[in-house]
Amino acid sequence: MYASQFVFKTKKEDPADEFSRGAKLLVRAGFVEKNFSGVYTYLPLGFRVLQNIAALLRKEMDQIGGQEMLMPALTPKAIWETSERWKILSDIMYTLKDRQDRTISLAPTHEDVISALLSRHLTSNDALPFYLYQIQDKFRDEPRAKSGLMRTREFFMKDLYSFHESAEDLARFYEIVKECYMHIFAACALNAYVTKASGGTFSNEHSHEFMVESSAGEDRVFVCDQCHFAENIEVRVEASTHECPECSRADLREIKAVEVGNIFKLGTKFSEAFGLYHHAQNGDNSPVVMGSYGIGLGRVMGTIADVNSDEYGLIWPMALAPFQVYLISLFKAGDNSSEGAVLAHTLYKDLQKAGLEVLCDDRDKSPGEKFGDADLLGIPYRVVISEKTLATQSVEVKDRAQGNITLIPAHDLVRFLISKRI
Ligand code: ATP
Numbered sequence: 068m069y070a071s072q073f074v075f076k077t078k079k080e081d082p083a084d085e086f087s088r089g090a091k092l093l094v095r096a097g098f099v100e101k102n103f104s105g106v107y108t109y110l111p112l113g114f115r116v117l118q119n120i121a122a123l124l125r126k127e128m129d130q131i132g133g134q135e136m137l138m139p140a141l142t143p144k145a146i147w148e149t150s151e152r153w154k155i156l157s158d159i160m161y162t163l164k165d166r167q168d169r170t171i172s173l174a175p176t177h178e179d180v181i182s183a184l185l186s187r188h189l190t191s192n193d194a195l196p197f198y199l200y201q202i203q204d205k206f207r208d209e210p211r212a213k214s215g216l217m218r219t220r221e222f223f224m225k226d227l228y229s230f231h232e233s234a235e236d237l238a239r240f241y242e243i244v245k246e247c248y249m250h251i252f253a254a255c256a257l258n259a260y261v262t263k264a265s266g267g268t269f270s271n272e273h274s275h276e277f278m279v280e281s282s283a284g285e286d287r288v289f290v291c292d293q294c295h296f297a298e299n300i301e302v303r304v305e306a307s308t309h310e311c312p313e314c315s316r317a318d319l320r321e322i323k324a325v326e327v328g329n330i331f332k333l334g335t336k337f338s339e340a341f342g343l344y345h346h347a348q349n350g351d352n353s354p355v356v357m358g359s360y361g362i363g364l365g366r367v368m369g370t371i372a373d374v375n376s377d378e379y380g381l382i383w384p385m386a387l388a389p390f391q392v393y394l395i396s397l398f399k400a401g402d403n404s405s406e407g408a409v410l411a412h413t414l415y416k417d418l419q420k421a422g423l424e425v426l427c428d429d430r431d432k433s434p435g436e437k438f439g440d441a442d443l444l445g446i447p448y449r450v451v452i453s454e455k456t457l458a459t460q461s462v463e464v465k466d467r468a469q470g471n472i473t474l475i476p477a478h479d480l481v482r483f484l485i486s487k488r489i
């Protein structure tokens with residue numbers, strides 16, 4: 068891709084209507100644009116990141132046996148009445164009437180919808196467990212939407228639902244998802260605490276939230292730096308003590324954090340409401356035991372922008388970056404015959420052939436402006452070809468996260484960057 072084709076340009080000034088650091092950077096760098104409060108457009112750069120997050124989630128979900136599907140956002144009121152959630156969710160649910168005067172909800176979550184679906188398909192002899200997931204657009208009329216992508220009124224969620232014959236089997240899979248989520252957040256370069264939280268309206272059991280420390284976070288969490296124990300302030304029993312209940316170290320730290328993921332044991336609440344039964348060993352029909360596991364794609368993106376950035380801009384991990392390489396040739400644009408321009412063209416093609424995504428800054432701009440944009444966009448590796456580097460048949464490579472600059476022989480560049488991809 069050539070930077071001269073960019074329609075949405077980078078901005079020098081922070082937007083006046085964004086408050087979190089990540090949102091300011093994402094808007095300035097041309098990744099997203101606010102449509103209205105809590106609703107964003109993903110511009111081409113932002114959409115590439117969103118797609119990379121989706122690809123990572125798909126890979127991880129498929130690895131634990133998930134089957135992908137896609138449920139609609141438009142859902143009839145009857146579904147929510149069956150589970151008695153029409154009232155419970157009324158604060159955040161967008162509702163509308165269609166031309167036949169039917170009341171419709173734009174689904175804020177899909178436990179109810181998937182249970183209604185399965186009630187028409189599941190027979191008591193079907194093999195359990197199975198795991199279904201989707202990456203889908205959700206709608207929530209959030210009262211406060213002021214942290215950019217972290218809390219929006221329309222957002223993509225990866226939601227996984229699991230179906231088991233026993234609470235023991237749910238507990239087994241719950242631990243698998245917990246571990247899977249830690250892989251996912253590690254690949255996103257996010258340091259997430261697995262945090263004990265309330266089971267919400269679902270159950271008396273605890274749920275687990277995946278919390279990332281951030282000044283833009285709306286949750287308060289107590290964390291232990293020694294054993295990584297973490298507990299949401301909402302479920303703390305011994306509020307007066309700072310002793311860790313796991314390792315007894317006496318300095319639990321209170322942090323502000325953002326919830327990037329949440330996993331719940333639903334038990335039989337939905338299966339009983341919607342009539343999902345399986346044939347148990349003792350011959351009886353027993354309600355299916357369910358779990359629900361969510362990750363918000365935009366929230367992950369907004370959180371990375373918030374916590375993995377510096378005064379110069381965004382810093383993407385290799386797996387999620389919109390491009391992995393930002394290629395700058397300091398030879399005059401339009402001079403395609405010079406040795407430098409030929410080398411730039413060759414490297415551009417070779418890197419792409421090797422499977423790397425390259426953004427070539429061919430704009431007629433000063434080196435300073437190009438360097439500034441490379442940093443602002445947060446592309447992991449900046450490669451510069453100049454008179455100076457050409458003299459030694461090398462290129463200059465800057466690692467965005469580390470900040471260090473090294474000279475690499477031009478013929479070795481592809482191998483060097485490929486080795487960084489893992
Ligand atoms: P919060 O407590 O932050 O409002 P929640 O507990 O209501 O979130 P869940 O219903 O557990 O959220 O949704 C699963 C995941 O979806 C969350 O962990 C988060 O990553 C994402 N998510 C939830 N609400 C939003 C939102 N308004 N905007 C963006 N992502 C969201």
Ligand code: MG
Nearest residue numbers: 276326328329
């Ligand atoms: Mg939650």
